[in-house]
Amino acid sequence: MARTRFVGDTGLTARMTAVLFLLGGLFVGLIAILIAVLPLQWAPFIAVIGLGLVWFQWYNSDTVAMKAMRAREVSPQEAPELHEMIGRLCALADMPKPRVGIADTDLPNAFATGRSPKRSVVVVTTGILRRLDAEELEAVLAHELSHVAHRDVLVMTVASSAGIIAAMLTRGAQYGAIFGGGRRDNNNGAPVWLIVLVISLVTYAISFLLLRLLSRYRELSADRAAAYLTMKPHALASALQKITGEINRIPDRDLRASQAMNAFFIAPAVRGVSLRTLTSTHPSLEQRLEQLARIQAELNRPA
Amino acid sequence: MGFWDVITGRTRPKQANLDALFGIPSAAITLQASLGLEPTGNGAVCYRAAEGPAFRQTQDDVVALLDADPEAPPVEVTRDEYGYTWLLNRHDPADISGLVTDLHAVNTSLEAQGFGPGLLCSLVPFADAGGRTVGLVYLYKQGTFYPFAPKPGAGRQRDNLLEIQVRDALAGELPLEEDLSRWLAVWGAPGL
Numbered sequence: 001m002a003r004t005r006f007v008g009d010t011g012l013t014a015r016m017t018a019v020l021f022l023l024g025g026l027f028v029g030l031i032a033i034l035i036a037v038l039p040l041q042w043a044p045f046i047a048v049i050g051l052g053l054v055w056f057q058w059y060n061s062d063t064v065a066m067k068a069m070r071a072r073e074v075s076p077q078e079a080p081e082l083h084e085m086i087g088r089l090c091a092l093a094d095m096p097k098p099r100v101g102i103a104d105t106d107l108p109n110a111f112a113t114g115r116s117p118k119r120s121v122v123v124v125t126t127g128i129l130r131r132l133d134a135e136e137l138e139a140v141l142a143h144e145l146s147h148v149a150h151r152d153v154l155v156m157t158v159a160s161s162a163g164i165i166a167a168m169l170t171r172g173a174q175y176g177a178i179f180g181g182g183r184r185d186n187n188n189g190a191p192v193w194l195i196v197l198v199i200s201l202v203t204y205a206i207s208f209l210l211l212r213l214l215s216r217y218r219e220l221s222a223d224r225a226a227a228y229l230t231m232k233p234h235a236l237a238s239a240l241q242k243i244t245g246e247i248n249r250i251p252d253r254d255l256r257a258s259q260a261m262n263a264f265f266i267a268p269a270v271r272g273v274s275l276r277t278l279t280s281t282h283p284s285l286e287q288r289l290e291q292l293a294r295i296q297a298e299l300n301r302p303a
Numbered sequence: 304m305g306f307w308d309v310i311t312g313r314t315r316p317k318q319a320n321l322d323a324l325f326g327i328p329s330a331a332i333t334l335q336a337s338l339g340l341e342p343t344g345n346g347a348v349c350y351r352a353a354e355g356p357a358f359r360q361t362q363d364d365v366v367a368l369l370d371a372d373p374e375a376p377p378v379e380v381t382r383d384e385y386g387y388t389w390l391l392n393r394h395d396p397a398d399i400s401g402l403v404t405d406l407h408a409v410n411t412s413l414e415a416q417g418f419g420p421g422l423l424c425s426l427v428p429f430a431d432a433g434g435r436t437v438g439l440v441y442l443y444k445q446g447t448f449y450p451f452a453p454k455p456g457a458g459r460q461r462d463n464l465l466e467i468q469v470r471d472a473l474a475g476e477l478p479l480e481e482d483l484s485r486w487l488a489v490w491g492a493p494g495l
Contacts, residue, residue: 013311013313016310016311016312017310017311020310084385084488085385087484087485087487088385088387088423088487091423091424091442091444091445091485091487092317092351092421092423092444093314093317093444094317094444094445097484097485134384134386135386138385138386146314149314150308150309150312150314151309152312154309155309155310155312217312218312221311221312221313222312225313225314228314228316229314229316229420230351231351231352231353231354231358231418231420231421232351232353232354232386233354234354296354296355299353299354299355299357299358300355300356300357301357302356302360
């Protein structure tokens, strides 16, 4: 009978499910309140625009991200070893091979994006290629491939829909006339646009925190999957140490340019600020290393 | 991956499919009859070695098991440039079913210790009188075979025509990989 060394992390799964549930609840709550507060003809209009935006963001995630990072796709002839490495990992994990891109920046980082495993792209920067050895690079690629397998772009985009609609409404409500102007039933209390503004701001704030929490859980999941796929937790650990160590030393002017892409990066390119534990997209290095150490212990366990 | 696995961000390591290897002996007869390719008696298993003492112990046990036969040449263990380990087993070319049994023993030992997800591929090389070689590669996770034929003396070039001929000869006999992008090159694989 085949034995498995894979141990699930029930705690992580439960926390992630809870966060997703809360985000879903938030979305439903927002829509319900909007339908109650706004005149009926507005509700479907807002829902369609909001969901359209979400859909567009997800559908074009690969091209948008590649452009934002000024990455170009490379063929197997241009980067044979990178392709071979990814090809073998995909054969090991039984998943379709994504496209491969290289971004010409010295920031050591990697990201994966794309609307589905078949239409995804894994991008590494020249900085990471230069700094990591083959084993560490492979671990990083396995982490990115796990993001692809977990469909993290889709999950994060869907999860952010409440926030996107809330942000849209905030902008709309600032021009109060759009919703409040020319209404006859504006009898007592605060004007409709003010209620909408407050509700959407609150929704946005809550969904922002929940999304960051979810993003950290997805990162931990990708770390787990990568460690099990390569069977070398220490390679990922040393890669993470190298990358995060490097990033904290890079001057701020370089960092600003790549902030937009942080959610899909393997390590965030911003330095810790206050409230860091609540708002960072990635778990702390200590947390990640702790998890990798647990996996290593499981692989080491004798029969 | 199922819906729930996506939601919870959980990939279970894919288990290897081991049984299709036993189709190799009859495929060898077909290759010999149709293309004049004969088994070389070698066979190799390629896997990811996990770090730590548990895997080392398992690998030592496997090598000891295969080397228990005093007549057979010793098993060769090599590590390739991508960090995968190759276990090369040499056999009498006439005894291909014995070779497959040995390869299967390697797989089941690794699997029994929980290292089945680390198995990448298995390679059984064939050669004809003209010096052409082709390796029959078995992908454990997909459960499919594909041919890999390096052009003799041409650096890193594949003999695609021979590979397609092999595929056509074996169609119906073995499960063959339909996605050509999965036909990974294994340059410098031991025994080829």
